[in-house]
Each structure stands twice: as structure tokens, then as C-alpha cells.
Amino acid sequence: MAAFRSSVSLSSIDGKHKTAGEIHVIVGPMFAGKTTSLLRRIKSEGNNGRNVAMIKSSKDTRYAKDSVVTHDGLKFPCWALPDLASFQQKLGDDAYQKVDVIGIDEAQFFEDLYDFCCKAADHDGKTIIIAGLDGDYLRRSFGSVLDIIPLADTITKLTARCELCGKRAFFSLRKTAETQTELIGGADVYMPVCRQHYVNGQVVMEAARNVLESCKVQSESQADTPAAVV
Numbered sequence: 001m002a003a004f005r006s007s008v009s010l011s012s013i014d015g016k017h018k019t020a021g022e023i024h025v026i027v028g029p030m031f032a033g034k035t036t037s038l039l040r041r042i043k044s045e046g047n048n049g050r051n052v053a054m055i056k057s058s059k060d061t062r063y064a065k066d067s068v069v070t071h072d073g074l075k076f077p078c079w080a081l082p083d084l085a086s087f088q089q090k091l092g093d094d095a096y097q098k099v100d101v102i103g104i105d106e107a108q109f110f111e112d113l114y115d116f117c118c119k120a121a122d123h124d125g126k127t128i129i130i131a132g133l134d135g136d137y138l139r140r141s142f143g144s145v146l147d148i149i150p151l152a153d154t155i156t157k158l159t160a161r162c163e164l165c166g167k168r169a170f171f172s173l174r175k176t177a178e179t180q181t182e183l184i185g186g187a188d189v190y191m192p193v194c195r196q197h198y199v200n201g202q203v204v205m206e207a208a209r210n211v212l213e214s215c216k217v218q219s220e221s222q223a224d225t226p227a228a229v230v
């Protein structure tokens with residue numbers, strides 16, 4: 001099937017001979033093995049003689065600046081970019097034409113994911129393999145990852161192991177009180193959990209956030225009160 005697909009020609013679209021692109025999406029919670037799976041597929045494409053390039057978001061400063069790194073330390077050199085539109089420009093037009101396969105890690109951080117994938121696969125004939133979080137710590141759709149599902153050839157949803165009971169984990173629980181959507185971190189900030197422990201964990205975290213918030217309000221109102229004259 002793969003051999004048939006890669007020989008399909010798009011020459012009728014713009015007169016130039018190009019092969020059809022592909023889009024493969026890997027989603028799941030943190031620690032599910034998304035980056036591991038992306039690296040395995042990219043390495044395998046490279047071993048099959050295809051020109052590969054890897055991109056990650058420059059927001060991800062966790063383990064290395066210019067490498068994609070898994071939680072257990074596997075590494076692959078990459079372009080760390082603020083957006084995907086800058087990829088072709090960084091690489092140069094000639095080098096971009098020669099790339100067959102593009103891996104994208106931490107896809108939730110790229111706002112221009114949809115437009116980039118459309119152009120690269122539909123027009124430029126690239127195979128794109130994307131790894132990212134489908135949901136944030138509140139299980140809301142994260143970035144543009146779900147928007148590219150209708151464009152995809154394949155979608156793989158991976159699971160991790162619940163850190164509290166060992167069952168399959170579908171969600172990323174944030175262990176700290178921060179409430180912004182984007183918060184870079186690893187096992188210090190997040191843990192993979194099953195549904196039951198996500199629900200329990202959210203109740204505990206919500207209570208902790210409320211306590212912190214009320215302490216903050218109290219100390220602010222005390223600061224506003226003039227000190228008593230003794």
C-alpha cells in the first residue's frame with residue numbers, strides 16, 4: 001500500500017511532477033511515548049533512503065535546545081522554531097525541495113500547524129509525521145492538533161501508565177497550582193493518570209488552588225490595612 005501511495009503523481013495539479021504527500025498524527029497524554037514513536041518512524045524513513053527533517057517548538061526548552069529528546073533520553077537533532085512558516089526560510093528553498101519527510105514534535109505549540117500541513121503535504125508532496133498533545137491539563141483541545149485530524153491519513157492515540165494505579169493513562173494531570181494553558185515541564189509538573197485518578201486529582205488540585213487564592217486575597221487585604229498605631 002505504501003509503495004503504491006508514494007508513486008501517485010500530482011502532476012495534473014500544477015504541471016510539475018510531484019508525489020502525493022501524507023499526514024500521520026500521533027496524539028496522547030504526556031509520557032505516552034509520542035516522541036519515541038515519532039523518532040522511530042523518522043529514523044525508519046531515513047534508513048529507507050528518504051531525506052528527513054525534524055522540527056520542534058522553540059518553546060520547549062526542557063532537555064536540549066536543538067534536539068528532540070524523549071523522557072527517557074533518546075535524542076534526535078532538530079530545528080527549534082517559533083512557528084512552522086519559518087522552516088522553509090531557515091532551510092533554504094533548495095534544501096526544502098529535497099526534504100521528503102518532516103517530523104513535528106510538540107505540535108500543540110504551533111499555531112500555524114494546519115496551514116503548514118496543508119501546503120507541505122497537498123502542494124509540496126511531503127510526508128509529515130506529527131506528535132502532540134490532543135488535550136491540555138484540563139482536557140481541553142490543545143492548540144491546533146485536533147484541527148489537523150480531517151487532513152490526516154492516519155491517527156494514532158497512545159496511552160501512558162497511570163502513575164497512581166498502573167492502569168492505562170489517558171490524561172496529563174498538572175501537579176502545581178499554575179493555571180496558564182502553556183507551562184513547559186516534565187515529571188516535576190505533570191503525571192499521566194487514568195480517568196478515575198484524573199477526576200480525584202482535579203478535585204484535590206482545585207481545593208489546593210482555592211486555598212492558595214484565599215491566602216493571597218487575605219495577605220493582599222492585610223497589606224491594604226494601615227498598621228495599628230501602638
Ligand SMILES: Nc1ncnc2c1ncn2[C@@H]1O[C@H](COP(=O)(O)OP(=O)(O)O)[C@@H](O)[C@H]1O
Nearest residue numbers: 029030031032033034035036069070071072187
Ligand atoms: N511518569 C513518568 N515519568 C518519567 N518518565 C516516564 C514516566 N512514564 C513513562 N516515562 C518514560 O517516558 C518514555 C516516553 O517518553 P516520550 O516518548 O518522550 O513520551 P511523550 O512524548 O508521549 O511525552 C517512556 O518510554 C518511559 O520510559
Ligand SMILES: Cc1cn([C@H]2C[C@H](O)[C@@H](COP(=O)(O)O)O2)c(=O)[nH]c1=O
Nearest residue numbers: 029030031136137172181182183184185
Ligand atoms: C498537559 C500540558 C502540557 N504542557 C506542556 C508540558 C510539556 O512541556 C509539553 C508536553 O510534552 P510531552 O512531550 O508530551 O511530554 O507540553 C502544557 O504546556 N500545558 C498542558 O496543559
